Amino acid sequence: MESHIGVSRKIENEGERQRLRRIVEEFNQKNEGVIVRTAGVGKSRAELQADLEFLRSLWQKIRQKAEGLKGPALVQKDLDLVFRLFRDLFTRDVARLVVDSPPEYERCLEFTESLFPDLRSLLYLYTEDEPIFKSFGIEKEIEKALRPKVWLKSGGYIVVEETEALVSIDVNTGRYVGKHDFEETVFRTNLEAAREIARQVRLRDLGGIIIIDFIDMARQEHRDKVVIELKEVLKPDRSPTNVSLLSDLGLVEMTRKRVKQGLIRSISQACPACGGTGAVRALPSIAHQILREVEWQLYRRKPPQVRIRAHPDVTAWLKAEEAEVIEALQQQYGGEISLAAEESWPPAKYQLQEG
Template sequence: MANKKIIINDMPHETRVALMEEGNIVELFIERRGASDSSGNIYKGRVQRVLPGMQAAFVDIGLAQAAFLYVNDIVPHGHEPMEVRFADNGESEYPDDHNATAATKPAAKAPEKSHPRIAELISEGQELLAQVSKSPMGTKGARITNYISLPGRFLVLMPTSNHIGVSRRIEDENERSRLREMVLELRTDSLGYIVRTAAEGVGPDKILQEMAFLKKLWDGIQRKYEDAPAPSMVHQELDVSLRAVRDLLVHEAEKLIIDSRRGCQEICAFLDTFIPNLKETVELYEGSEPIFDHFNLEGDIFRALKRKIWLKSGGYIIIEHTEALTAIDVNTGRYVGKHNLEETILKTNLEAVKEIAYQIRLRDIGGIIIIDFIDMEKKSNQEKVFNALTEGFSKDRSKNHILPMSEMGLIQMTRKRIRKPLMRQLCSPCFYCEGEGHLLSGQTICYNIHREILRNCQDMAEGEVILKVHPQIAEQMLGEENHIICSLEKSLGRQVTIYPEPRFHFEEYDVLETHL
């Protein structure tokens, strides 16, 4: 974790948390008042609709949009503990420290009895306990699950499972066995646990203390569930600053710097309770310059919102977001190389790999990602690019899967999506083009005006036709498209007068007429 810092800009209306590696921001978390991330929150919900054809249901949990519950995210027979099946390496599907709040559910590869149909598990109007595994994104509601998980410092409690797992980051087999046996001996119930990386070398006293804390937390959630109305929240995940302490300071960073005295006190109080030896790593920033400016972060954040990213060599990448996937295109741009074309292309692709891995992580792009590299003739060069991309994502805390380069020079990959990507957090669709990403051309607008006037000319009274348009359209109609005005005046037998209207949208126009 050398040269890793957490920088927190804590304001009354917004909190921003940046993870820095070697002086560069690599991850950014934003929480705004009234729009906090719901991932990890637990709700008492009511089933609105059951969709047997999709094997899914919509559940009202009190958010603006109904949450989506898939059949495999439902614990059979209510909250009865069930055995978690294993992936090929003998570990549970979700032992990763950094996704500890994600639902722990069965791995698809293991042999199993067929899962019950959704109509056999829940019905409309039924109340249920569910945890948000993915926050709402755009028009999509939250993704929820019955497989509850409660993360602590050393353990993740899984009350709907009886499995004991160990984080993949603990590589020593003897230590893995020791921790697994310790938890098995200490637990007095059938609840499941995942041992986190921070537990490496920890003795039974601390593990037992955390077991008691998590069990008490779970008992409290169950009591709240019994008394709470539906829909309502029965447990709220930590705010973004304390999540950074729990998930980043413990495992990733060596120092935390925050610019709010109140926030600093809250973090220190949290550490006093759970991790007192880490208090020395927390520092209050009291400089006159804004903290993100002091660490040169604002420029990188602004750059992460751009569609086009220039590379140092003169090449560039284009990042396009669609509803189904994200497409990334690599271009040589101004870079012409020094020796031969294949070498130029390879250098551009390798430089693009570093920027792509960096931008995907910083922007928190998830789902399906297609990368179109510049075509390379040599198979060995294709493998170099693939290996470099795999290495570039080695530090990524989100689960990802990268396929080798295809014959068309494309690399397909997936990356786990939990919260909104940076673009959706900081931007909104263009109110001019309604998110289309383009406007009608000036020529097209001129021709549309021509057609509309001809279409309505029979209903027009005698007199002058007045046309109000955006100034750029007025200039075009009086210049290169003047033949349109001449044609209209000839067809109508009357004068057409153009008035530029600066307040108009580029595509907006108004046709008026004066009476004789």
Template sequence: MSEEILINVTPQETRVAVVENGVLQEVHIERASHRGLVGNIYKGRVSRFLPGMQAAFVDIGLERTAFLQTAEMKAGGVAALVEGQDLTVQVVKDPIGTKGARLTTQVSLPARYVVYMPTSDHIGISQKIDNEEERLRLRAAVRSAMGDEPGGFILRTMAEQVSEEELKRDICYLRKLWQRVSERMHEPDRHGLIHEDLSLVLRAMRDLVRDNIEKVRIDSREMYIKAQEFALEFVPDVAPRIEYYPGERPIFDLYSVEDEIKRALDRRVALKSGGYLVIDQTEAMTTVDVNTGTYVGHRNLAETIFKTNLEAAHAIARQLRLRNLGGMIIVDFIDMGDPDHKRQVLRALERALARDRVKASIADMSALGLVEITRKRTRESLEHLLCETCPACKGRGVLKTPETVAYEIFREILREARQFGTDEYLVVASQVVVDRLSDDQAQSLARLQEFIGKPIHLQVEPLYNQEEYEVVLT
């Protein structure tokens, strides 16, 4: 499978696209105005401790106080907290919506192959490395490289088949980095940020470039040079694959990445067969509805449904990665009567999700064809990052019809007529509502004027949306 990473750099934002066989799979975006916080280490101060919630709010110098749970305190060796106490913490989840950043006191520093945990003595290995012999080799290699110095390590998936010398280089780098962080931690008057994680481009070099990545193309010469320097020092096997892209054609126009990003903001996702998905994000969960659409198949209804669901399983896994959807996801597959068809669709979904770098787990399909997926939420979804709530519909996704608004206006006029005395009324509304009042509802408006005994005038306000109006007493 051919994979490339395309990196678009501008002064305002950096975008990283992971492309497999010419198809966009992942998008990572970092804006200069608000970089992600995950991995950053802060010296904070406990502003409020909530025993009932077994949690604390910690001021780390951000707009909103961050949140620390008791389990995360114990993991980092912190026994108890009091308000006003200074504390070294690390961000494990960016602020999302109205929620502040999520913290831990168990600080960890990642490199390409290992993650260093200074306050632990544990050696862990990624579950995706399932060969027992390789797991034993890696554990022994890390113990040898550690020597007698304290600390624990987790071996990442990319550590599989890596030499002891490469692991040792990672460990040495992380210990030097921790020494620098420790010095800042112990400065008596220092509060706020004491260590910032790498920029998006360098994180991509560290985390996204795997053996199957053929090229990394960067359209900024300055960032290309920085990426090369970083790669030569920390991930030398990546350096030969990094290329500067000087083309006049925007780099994200290759493989139609820009178009794919736009489509990833749509509710409806077309399937090649003629079927389609409908994806809806809510605060509590994301729902995915599978539909046959225009696909009628060549055999019978059961076969048509099965083929549509199979295609949908692969499309859903890609959309979760592309849109970075996390938390609870409910997939409503088209009902299948054949138990074997259900098993095959579920296995297809599991295989497709196995290629996702973000951990996801799947529950069995219910009798109604519903499948529950939980995918780790680490950052804002693409929609929340690039979009905002519609000011007209306030996030409902629908607007009241002009007829509904016209009836609301009639009720408002009656309400005003009963409470206040006035000579006449002026209705200020959008063009479409005024048109409805002047045309279809003209008789109703005339009867209302006769009932209240006062004239009603209409005025168009071009800046009003369909639901906005005013009833002015004149």
């Protein structure tokens, strides 16, 4: 078998293709084939070397296991979540890996000692009484990640809105107005926002087209520095990103490879009341629609009674605000109109029953 190095055709930048090929050539061994996937775009020499060493170690374990098995037998299956963390995230840049399950901790120890013995000291078994997510503040971070508004330390904030077509991120000064130079205030806010945007993009796993509306800056040097800062803080991102120049309107268009569903879509569902739109019809609008239908029934069908079944807030509104209209309809068409509150119904649901 001859040595082979391949680079994914999806990596179109020729300069990047040559860079990746040169790096892999340094590590490629005799009779070894290597294919660099799109996930390798922008990765450093150390990252690529660590990934290759991991694969070599895994291949040796597979071979050893296969030699001791009698077919048919399972030789290898895809790694579970714990081991995927080791493969993709557990490096010397990690301060520590904390595990709250003794059996999983033992598996981690075994895996580390066989593949990454120098990282053994970074493993810790969590034994406290408080749940691990609560102890490390992860539950609060998850709750924050579900909110559109993210506050900055300076007092400014960003607003993240996801739609089917794109993600919009708006930057605002908020409470931060500075002391003297407003242009400098805007610049500092945008710099801080750029850093937080990079964090939120990774945390929420945002993908596709992302439009960032920075606060308008008058000086070109400030615009350039904000874009440079954004590109710099996005470099550690494992998903490939591309950032455009800052327009005269203060807009930056960037793209990020969408690998899977974002955080919000993966851990939440559409609101049953509004269907995911974030808004429901106002009570007066619902009440007026009900009364239009009641009038139509009284006029066309002439029933002796029409019973309105609806949410308590709707029936309360009809009693308090539309009593004269209801009385006028009863007088005009001769039918009785009654109200029945349904506690379990959403506000927009109602039903008319003829009696």
